[in-house]
Amino acid sequence: VKTDLLRFTDHGGCSSKIPPGQLEEILKHLPVPVDPDILVNIDTHDDAGVYRLSDELALVFTTDFFPPVCSDPYEFGQIAAANSISDIYAMGGTPLLALNIMMFPATGLPMEAYAEILKGGYDKAEEAGVRIIGGHTIDDQVPKYGLAVVGLVNPKELVTNAGAGKGDKLILTKPVGTGIIMAGHRLLMVADEELGEAKRFMKMLNKDGAAVMKRYNITGATDITGFGLAGHALKMARASGVSMKIDMRAVPLLGSTFKLVDEGCIPGTCFSNLGYAENFISFSEGMDYNLKMIAFDAQTSGGLLISVPSERAGDMISDLRSAGLNHSRVIGEVTGQDDKLLHLIG
Amino acid sequence: MKVVDTRGKKCPAPIIETKKTLMESTKGEIFRVLTDNRTSYLNVSRFLADNKVKFVVTESFGVWTFEVNNETGISETTKVGEYCGTGADVPPDGYAVAITSEFMGSGDDKLGSILIRSFIVGLSVMDELPSVIVFYNSGVKLASKDSSVIDILREIEAKGVEIILCGTCVDYFSLGNKIGVGSTGDMYQILQKLSQAGNVVRP
Numbered sequence: 001v002k003t004d005l006l007r008f009t010d011h012g013g014c015s016s017k018i019p020p021g022q023l024e025e026i027l028k029h030l031p032v033p034v035d036p037d038i039l040v041n042i043d044t045h046d047d048a049g050v051y052r053l054s055d056e057l058a059l060v061f062t063t064d065f066f067p068p069v070c071s072d073p074y075e076f077g078q079i080a081a082a083n084s085i086s087d088i089y090a091m092g093g094t095p096l097l098a099l100n101i102m103m104f105p106a107t108g109l110p111m112e113a114y115a116e117i118l119k120g121g122y123d124k125a126e127e128a129g130v131r132i133i134g135g136h137t138i139d140d141q142v143p144k145y146g147l148a149v150v151g152l153v154n155p156k157e158l159v160t161n162a163g164a165g166k167g168d169k170l171i172l173t174k175p176v177g178t179g180i181i182m183a184g185h186r187l188l189m190v191a192d193e194e195l196g197e198a199k200r201f202m203k204m205l206n207k208d209g210a211a212v213m214k215r216y217n218i219t220g221a222t223d224i225t226g227f228g229l230a231g232h233a234l235k236m237a238r239a240s241g242v243s244m245k246i247d248m249r250a251v252p253l254l255g256s257t258f259k260l261v262d263e264g265c266i267p268g269t270c271f272s273n274l275g276y277a278e279n280f281i282s283f284s285e286g287m288d289y290n291l292k293m294i295a296f297d298a299q300t301s302g303g304l305l306i307s308v309p310s311e312r313a314g315d316m317i318s319d320l321r322s323a324g325l326n327h328s329r330v331i332g333e334v335t336g337q338d339d340k341l342l343h344l345i346g
Numbered sequence: 347m348k349v350v351d352t353r354g355k356k357c358p359a360p361i362i363e364t365k366k367t368l369m370e371s372t373k374g375e376i377f378r379v380l381t382d383n384r385t386s387y388l389n390v391s392r393f394l395a396d397n398k399v400k401f402v403v404t405e406s407f408g409v410w411t412f413e414v415n416n417e418t419g420i421s422e423t424t425k426v427g428e429y430c431g432t433g434a435d436v437p438p439d440g441y442a443v444a445i446t447s448e449f450m451g452s453g454d455d456k457l458g459s460i461l462i463r464s465f466i467v468g469l470s471v472m473d474e475l476p477s478v479i480v481f482y483n484s485g486v487k488l489a490s491k492d493s494s495v496i497d498i499l500r501e502i503e504a505k506g507v508e509i510i511l512c513g514t515c516v517d518y519f520s521l522g523n524k525i526g527v528g529s530t531g532d533m534y535q536i537l538q539k540l541s542q543a544g545n546v547v548r549p
Contacts (some may be wrong), residue, residue, distance in 0.1 A: 168494060183358055249506035264365030264393070268357040271389045289397060314500045318526045326529040330504040 001115040005184070006077055020227055020276045039155060040091070044144035044239035046161045047087035047222055052151065058155045060093035064225075065101045065146025068107075069182060069300050070199060073113040079118020079202045080145045083225065083301035087130050088151035089210035090223040090304060091158030094102075095151040097127050100135025103144040117145050128205050159213065160335055161239035163220030164307035168334040170244060171313060173320055174201050174303025175210040175327045176229055176294060177257030183267040184260040194255045201254065202301040208323040209304045214250045215314055216308060224302030228273045230295035230342060232305060233281055237341040240307075246332035248291035248346030257297075261290040269298040282340040291346035347378040352386065353409065360386040361393050364414070368399065371416045379412040384499065386410075440477035442543035445485040450549045462488065465549045466495045470502050476547070478539045481528070482512035487519060491526035499527045512536060 030249035032041055039058055040050035064084040068076045081098075089094040100121060104114050125132050130149065164170075181198040184190035206223060213221060220240060224232050229251065237244045273296035283292060301324075308316050315329050322329035350367050352360035358417055360381045378428050381387050387403070387410040394401045400415040417438055449458025466488070469476070479502070481489055488495055489511050503509050509528030516522060530540075540546055 099482070187359060187362065189362075203367050246506075247506065250504055264362035264363050265358045268389055268391065271392055275392075314497065315491075315527065319499070321525065321529060322523060330500070 001112060001325075002071075002073040003073055003075055003116075005113070005143060006071045007239035009067040012190055013105055016278065016295070019272045020188055028251035031102065039158060040066060040160055044161050045235045046069045046239070047090040048151075050158060050160075051116045052155055056154055058153050058158070060088050060091045060151040060153050061100065061149075062216045063146065063148035065103075065144050065223045066300075067142050067144050068177065069089050069202065070195075071114035072121040075144075075199060075203070076146060076230075077117040077122075078124045078338070079199065079301055080117075081121040081128075082203050082205050083146035085125070085130060085149050086206045086207050086223045086225075086301055088149055089158065089206040090197035090221055091151070091153060092157050092214060092218070092221075093096060093151035093153035095130045095149050096123055098130050098132045098147040100136060100137075101139040101144075101146050101148060104137060105141055106139040107141065108141075109143065113143075115152065117143070120265060121145065121147065124203070124205070128207055139252075145164055159218055159221045161220070162192055162241075164236055164240035164242055164244070164261065164334050165216070165220065166242055166308070166334055166336050167310055168220070168307040169247065169313035169330045170233070170332040170334065171306045171308055171316060171320070171328060172224070172229070172303050172331045173206070173253040173306070173325045173328045174204065174224075175254045175257075176224070176299060176302070177260075178202055178256035178300050178302065179228075179267050179269060179298040180257050180260050180294065181254055182254070182300075184265045187263060189260060189263070189265060190256065191286070201303075204301070206304050209320060209328075210223060210305075212316065212319045212323055212325075213306055215319070216312060218290050218306055218308060220306075220307035221252065224299045224303050224305055226269070226273075226300075227277075228270070228296040228345060229302075229305070230281060231273050231277050234277050234342045236305065237334075237337075240282075240334070241337055243335045243337050243341055243343065244332055245335060245345065246295070247330075248288070248295055248344055250331045251291075252327040252329055253294065257294060258290055261293055266293050267297065270294075270296040277342075280341045282343045284343070284345040287344065287346050292344065348375075350377065351380040355386075356383060357379075357386050361392050362435050364390055364393065364412075365546060366415055367415050368414065374419070376413060377414050379414060381412075382409050389451075395446075396452045406454055416423075439489050439545055440543060441474075441545040442540055443476045443479045443547045444540060445479060445488065445549060446483050447482045448484040450534050463495055463549060467499050470498050475502065476504055478508040478510060479528075479545065480510050480512070480531075480536050480539055482515050482536065484515075484519070486515045486521060489527045490524045492524070493504045495524065496526045503527055510535060510539060537539045 048060045052058045104207040185195045270293045400417045401410045450461035510531040513530040
């Protein structure tokens, strides 16, 4: 019998995050450790924490885990691992070591499924050159999986949310729509083949995109996950002290994303992400409602959003495409900070 | 009065059913939507408000009842149908541009080269941009990194126009590692894009 992991959960992947407003409320009561060697902490809502070991070397440290995004255990393992490792790439780091984080029911699911999830994780880690050297499992009704990952970075080559510069162009390396496609698939509005395309992107490491990014000495980038394209752009704009303009018409979309939203297939996370962010965002007059909602779709293992000096954007797009990231596009630009951190057009 | 009962269904199903009923209703028609979960109640409310659809909602014993009034006749003004059915991501009222040569017209290639450049510059400032530009035969040379129009093509692409290069042609001219814009596609994709466009413009 084939195991269907999706029967355990209503919404998987990065759409399972605690609503951002709620999370901030809790985190603000916690003390933030003070240490001059902490180069990146929670203040700038970045992808990972960074700790300096020497002038030449710093640790990048992150974790991410979530309930199933697909039926097949092996594919779920691959996607969860790609997603966890992505934060290291988004900081300009090289992932090195990882620990498995697993929740799995002691009864009610075949242990083969457990093994398959781990296998998917190991295979993806190997592709990234990451050694998994341990882990921890808890008995829990709904399976959940991910990694805690350590990477290395030269502090001078660090890429953060705070590194976007005025006048830069914004490049996105993967199409958007994984949350919408997955919701549509649950409602039988999306065929298996199309879901397959979405899964292909979710499994894809941000390794090649990050390698191109390093060649261009980029200082500002992030990966797009649970808060959606607009949510992550907003965090970056805030951390960098700039405003950003994104033209949603230029954003590459997965398969039938637009059609699904047009038929009302708008996942709940779009609304919660929108509710959290909208005070800081302006929407162009008469903006297409579907494009607006797509901007807030939670992505699982989404692409890199890279802030690149304007005169180099064209070359970078070519290089990203040559590296196999065919959907890479300039989707917007960075401006001086004005009354709104993000301007969505479309 | 039509009643859309979405009780027991979670988001986004209630929104899908609400939107479907809204699109099928006539101007001025009133219908009800029922939901029994708070998230769907909030999201359907937000969806209707954002789309400027008039509604009132009441709650009783954990069931929210929307009375939706299609006062503005939303279905008669929205182009929703155009996106459905074809499986295409290009609305059929758009147009496609097919660039089949690095020169525009025949007679003198030097002139043809000047003409194609001004054609592409002109295209970039059109009020209505094409949905897709397809390059084939020697046309693909225009999309190479050292082409004189590369910056303009990139600008057009950044505005959301899809650029497709004939893969066979890219290989034929050995441009594989010199491509500066767009992505390569096979003949099937090219045919699909051209056949789905409302009009095809060929310089």
